[in-house]
Amino acid sequence: MLNKKLWAWSVFLLGILTIGASSAFAGEADIKIPDLNTVYFTIFSKQVSGLFLLYSGLGVCAIGALFGLVQYQQTKSLPVHSSMR
Numbered sequence: 001m002l003n004k005k006l007w008a009w010s011v012f013l014l015g016i017l018t019i020g021a022s023s024a025f026a027g028e029a030d031i032k033i034p035d036l037n038t039v040y041f042t043i044f045s046k047q048v049s050g051l052f053l054l055y056s057g058l059g060v061c062a063i064g065a066l067f068g069l070v071q072y073q074q075t076k077s078l079p080v081h082s083s084m085r
Contacts, residue, residue, distance in 0.1 A: 036050035 034050075036054060039050035040047045041050065041053060042048075
C-alpha cells in the first residue's frame with residue numbers, strides 16, 4: 001500500500017515538473033529588450049529617454065564606487081594597534 005502511494009505521488013510530481021519545464025529553461029537570450037533610444041519614461045512630468053536613464057545610473061554607480069574607494073583609503077590610514085592590522 002505504501003509503495004503504491006509513493007509511486008502515485010512520484011508520478012504526480014514528475015507530471016507537474018514536466019508541465020512547467022518549458023518555461024523553466026528560458027534563458028537571458030530569450031528576453032526581448034527594446035532599443036533604448038526609442039523608449040521614453042515620464043519622470044517628474046518630463047520625458048526622459050531610456051539611454052539617458054542608463055547612463056545616469058552608470059554615473060551614480062561610478063560616484064558610489066569613488067566614494068567607497070575614498071572611505072577605504074581614509075579607514076586604512078587610521079591609527080590602529082599592530083595586532084589588529
